[in-house]
Amino acid sequence: MAAPTLRVRFGFTPNVFTLDDLIRGTLSAGNILAGAVILTDVTNFVQNVTISRGRSRDLNSFTSGSATITLENSADGRFNPANASGPYFPGIEPLITCVVDCLVAGESTYTNLYTGFVTDWLTQYPNKTTSKVEVSCSDAFVKLANIEVASLTSDSADSGTMVSSILSNAQVAFSGATAIETGNSTMQAINKSTNVLALIQEIEKSENGAFFVGADGTLNFKKRHSSFPSASAVIFSDDGSNIPYLEVNQPVDDDLIFNVINLTREGGSLQTKQDASSQSKYLKRVLERNNLLNATDADVNNAAIFLLSKFKDALPRFSQMVLNVDTLSTANQLSVLGLELSSAIKIEITPPGEGAQIARESVIDGLNFAITPDDFVLRFNVSDAVNSAFFRLNDTVFGQLNDDRLAY
Numbered sequence: 071m072a073a074p075t076l077r078v079r080f081g082f083t084p085n086v087f088t089l090d091d092l093i094r095g096t097l098s099a100g101n102i103l104a105g106a107v108i109l110t111d112v113t114n115f116v117q118n119v120t121i122s123r124g125r126s127r128d129l130n131s132f133t134s135g136s137a138t139i140t141l142e143n144s145a146d147g148r149f150n151p152a153n154a155s156g157p158y159f160p161g162i163e164p165l166i167t168c169v170v171d172c173l174v175a176g177e178s179t180y181t182n183l184y185t186g187f188v189t190d191w192l193t194q195y196p197n198k199t200t201s202k203v204e205v206s207c208s209d210a211f212v213k214l215a216n217i218e219v220a221s222l223t224s225d226s227a228d229s230g231t232m233v234s235s236i237l238s239n240a241q242v243a244f245s246g247a248t249a250i251e252t253g254n255s256t257m258q259a260i261n262k263s264t265n266v267l268a269l270i271q272e273i274e275k276s277e278n279g280a281f282f283v284g285a286d287g288t289l290n291f292k293k294r295h296s297s298f299p300s301a302s303a304v305i306f307s308d309d310g311s312n313i314p315y316l317e318v319n320q321p322v323d324d325d326l327i328f329n330v331i332n333l334t335r336e337g338g339s340l341q342t343k344q345d346a347s348s349q350s351k352y353l354k355r356v357l358e359r360n361n362l363l364n365a366t367d368a369d370v371n372n373a374a375i376f377l378l379s380k381f382k383d384a385l386p387r388f389s390q391m392v393l394n395v396d397t398l399s400t401a402n403q404l405s406v407l408g409l410e411l412s413s414a415i416k417i418e419i420t421p422p423g424e425g426a427q428i429a430r431e432s433v434i435d436g437l438n439f440a441i442t443p444d445d446f447v448l449r450f451n452v453s454d455a456v457n458s459a460f461f462r463l464n465d466t467v468f469g470q471l472n473d474d475r476l477a478y
Contacts, residue, residue, distance in 0.1 A: 076441055118139075119441040123283075131274055141202060164188055168186050168188055170183045185287030187208060209283040210246055219263065219266060228254070229256075236270060252293065255294075255369050257365060258335070277294055279293050303415075304413075314397070315391050316393055321387065329349045330343075331357050332359070393448055394446065395407070415432050415450075432453065434450055
């Protein structure tokens with residue numbers, strides 16, 4: 071099968087009029103007034119692309135998604151920010167927009183892989199005849215992480231409403247696209263002088279939700295009750311019945327065993343839950359979270375019950391899956407590339423010498439691409455969906471009381 075056609079674009083701004091600037095301050099020189107970002111296609115110069123989005127495990131907050139793009143620069147030095155004769159000068163700057171997407175054969179609409187902002191242009195000269203530029207990018211989290219607020223206030227509200235209030239606050243004024251769900255937990259009123267990203271990630275922990283930047287650059291906040299489908303839309307199998315993959319890893323380790331849960335909200339008392347049986351098998355393993363923003367101790371107590379039930383046992387799980395996108399059919403390419411962080415998938419494997427198939431519902435925690443002219447490799451970080459989901463009555467997957475956690 072043909073690999074999807076990669077496209078890489080940058081929002082160079084060489085001709086935006088800037089008052090009192092020697093180069094951009096003259097309208098007669100062809101400089102235009104500021105407006106929407108104009109993206110320039112540089113795909114013909116791309117040597118390779120790596121993308122990393124998400125988190126390593128479901129206990130962590132999502133980190134800033136990153137991309138690294140290597141550009142051929144030997145012919146005319148066009149990507150050297152110091153090259154005044156280059157076609158993009160003086161628009162090769164930090165924090166300009168970067169968009170990576172791809173087109174599946176037979177389709178007319180590109181699929182987003184990454185949207186972010188350039189943080190570094192590194193011009194390299196490995197020998198006398200070669201020049202290349204390594205471009206490092208971070209997603210919208212880099213902007214939130216750079217905003218410090220003073221005495222930012224918000225009334226008590228559900229977690230999603232509070233996130234929206236913070237993003238629209240005059241000190242933040244986030245102008246990008248958002249998809250914010252109404253939260254399940256109520257947060258207490260706040261008056262904070264802090265970092266904006268750290269504050270929203272504290273709300274994410276208090277909700278036990280998910281806060282991340284999508285492939286299209288949209289800020290997403292998902293409540294903890296965001297439901298998993300009864301039948302995963304995308305199934306991966308090693309027997310030819312569904313979408314094939316290269317490899318899958320199944321750890322059974324102590325990395326996610328916690329049998330003492332200590333949670334404290336601001337202004338509240340310590341809420342502790344523990345499991346003696348787990349401690350006798352795995353020793354005491356403590357998960358501690360302080361300064362949560364929940365409005366009540368009762369809500370924090372319920373969170374402790376949930377986290378204990380989720381992490382007290384050492385359960386087999388899939389942690390990573392790798393596939394070659396370029397070997398898939400066009401229909402399967404569309405299905406795979408349409409997946410997003412927090413999407414639910416099903417992974418099936420028939421272990422050699424064991425006979426019975428293992429099938430597990432999983433949640434995507436991370437998406438990692440390695441793209442060259444010869445390969446289009448995608449690696450998923452995943453966690454167990456059944457262990458993460460809440461009990462749902464009459465559901466064949468998430469309706470098992472011995473597996474699923476009661477909602478709060």
